[in-house]
Amino acid sequence: MDRLTDHLIVISFDCLSALDLPLLETLPYFRTLLQQGAIAPNVESIYPSITYPCHATIVTGNYPNRHGVINNTLLQPGRLSPDWHWFRDSIKWTTLYDEVKKAGMTTAALLWPVTGKANIDYNMPEIFANRPWQNQIVVSLLSGSPLFQWDLNKRYGHIRKGLNQPELDNFVLESTVDTIKTKKPNLLLVHFTDLDTQRHYHGFSSEEATAAIHRHNERLRRIIEALKDSGIYENSTIVALGDHSALDENKVLNLNVLLHKHNFITTNSKGKLNNWKAYCKSCDGSAYIYLKDPHDSATFNEIAQLLHSLKDNPESGIEQVLSGEKAAEKGADGTCAFMVEAQKGYYFLEDFQGDYLKTITQEDVTADKKYTLATHGYSPEKAAYSTIFIASGKGIHPITLPSIRLIDEGPTLARLLGVSLGETDGRVLEEILTI
Template sequence: MKQIPKRVMIVSFDAVGAKDLEYLQTLPNFQRFFEQAALCSHVNSVCPSLTYPAHTSIVTGRMPKNHGIVNNTKIQPNRKDPDWLYHRKWIRSTTLYDEAKKKGMTTAGLLWPVAAGSRMDYYVPEIMVTRKWQNQILMNATNGPLFYQLDLNKRFGQLRNGIAQPQLDNFIQACALDTIYKYNPQLFLLHLTDVDANRHLYGVESKEAKEALKRHDKRLGEIVRALEETGEMESTTVVLLGDHYQKDVDKVAFVNHALWKAGLLTVRNGRIKSWKAYAKNCDGSCYIYLHPSVENNAEVQKCTRKVLETLKGREDFGIERILTREEAANMGADENCFLMLEAKEGWFFLDEWEQLTAAEKDCAHGMKGTHGYLPGEADYQTFFAMSGCSVRAGARVEKNIALWDEGATLAALLELDLGKTDGSVIREMLQ
């Protein structure tokens, strides 16, 4: 008879990929974990491979086009800093933590994306403040359990320095350990972003990224120790995973500048005021949307395609590939887009309509690594590993899987019903 874990700890290491596994297995705590774990090192991220769509696929077992989180941020052409898709209400399906709660399990989540306003028992939502009148602590307090968050901020808030790393993960790690010891949740979703932040700032193979991986090893050891001290490990399952990888970048493509020059969007006082076509960046890829009032206008469609084909033909511009709406949807991306763009190696996209100088571009993005590219390349994959109760110790899955397969597998592990999923259960990893 199958044993259902009484406790599942899921740790997401943002931007940690399959290429990191060789190094991770030289570190003591990761080495100890992987020796007993079932592992798949061929995991394709979502399309586009961004943090919010990725983490939503992990907890729903669905592609972005079906769970509704198709980007990190909203389509708001008139805003310099668009709002992030942080709230649970924007997910169009049930989740692992919803179903666990229905089953009577205690649930927790720290900085797990798109979980603000959820019904988890103990959680700190990940909310990016984008408006001058917003206060980070107040935004978090009004979108999650108030007294739980106030207590954590009172005792560990001095560890944090805004969203700077490693301070943010040091704060979240202290919160995680405290939550394990005090509440011992049965389903715990933890999101750590140290590596992602350092790869953005310094590059994929930078010494800063490697130092972040070392810090994650220490954090893993502390988490496992806390679990060992608070419960029976024979009825506990620990899950480690990545959401996407990154690529090094040094060039930015501003598609909206070309759309503006073609008269497909208008600008007033430095802001986009109206548009027929709009380029919404996903970092390494880019959605092209047509305004609902002209989305069936053949002339607008033709003009937009012509602009993009011209850009793609330029050696000094960063478009590698133009996908149709159908091609994008088949990969799980937003089926409401008109087209989708894939960046060339070393390039990524931004939303700005102005054509910036080289110096201004450096100042505008300040990134040496990023993600958001179309999934599928072997060097761009991430990983999925489980160890403990109901897991086939030492199993190695060589086939390619997707993040939504992880959601289906985690649901099967806990015997939770996610309804209709796009994912398949990875039976090779389960007893």
């Protein structure tokens, strides 16, 4: 299979929405990509539409229940900060970077989700120290390419302020420019989270979110200039994409509070969870309900009755209740007992004490970053909730495709570099390629 490009730069602007297109058209570097390249202004995300499952889908071409990353975080009932699907072994399928490396090409990834300990030539994975005794830099070094990361941290680490934005993305940008100039990889995966952060903490259409998009335009400029300075721009393809959109909300649902009241969750004298029969695992705008014993039919029936009574109450915040089988049909985790979808304006957390429903203010968000004013994870079928895909450069035929699916991106990216991901859920978008 012939390669259509020599250098593929995939830039994920986390939480970039189809609704952002009018603004992107006014910004010079996004506008250049839009005018010269192919665009899909409506990309259907996956279920649940959250960052780690989405990024695993982008590099595999499969839905979560096939690639294995069915949520951002692991099922660890009672843990205040569950571990994330940081590591490559969470993905039960070949990936774009695996196939590109197998074909003898060089690969690089900067804060791309689910790449910890992946076989990537130049890898700075997205991972954070999740235990009091861990050091952030050491955790990163041990999970990626140590010398590569050490050099970037020496050069640009002063830019960072922990995980705060926009400083984190500014550090990623300098690392990206440096990697392009010094490594010239055939595949470069970059993940920017500035916009996602601002939307979470300030709202979808906030001034802070708009400012983040303007910063992304400047980041795009720097990447384009780096390609030109390196002499590889004419032989490169730039893909700018989003993984999901977001919706404003101001009400939290804590289904575990109800499960606790019904003794499906039990706690000790200090209020710590010590056992559970059923647990609500948040995916933000949706949630899985798991049974500790999947064969516990009595608990299953009681939970079903509870969930359907909530759904019948228009003030419960519950829009839809799916069986595990129905969730699997939508690409989500079929091992759950149920999957619940929040109404617009609501989202799920995992607290098992306190109130079932809490209204959120900006003051709550400022005081505790577990609260947000816009989020995702909802069904991709929700209205005005699609993301965007733009590709420009070598191997790309300028065209507008009215709509595509997130699962179509991986096979298409693989075809640009002359490799295949196998029989995927998605298809190659041959319409945009100069085959």
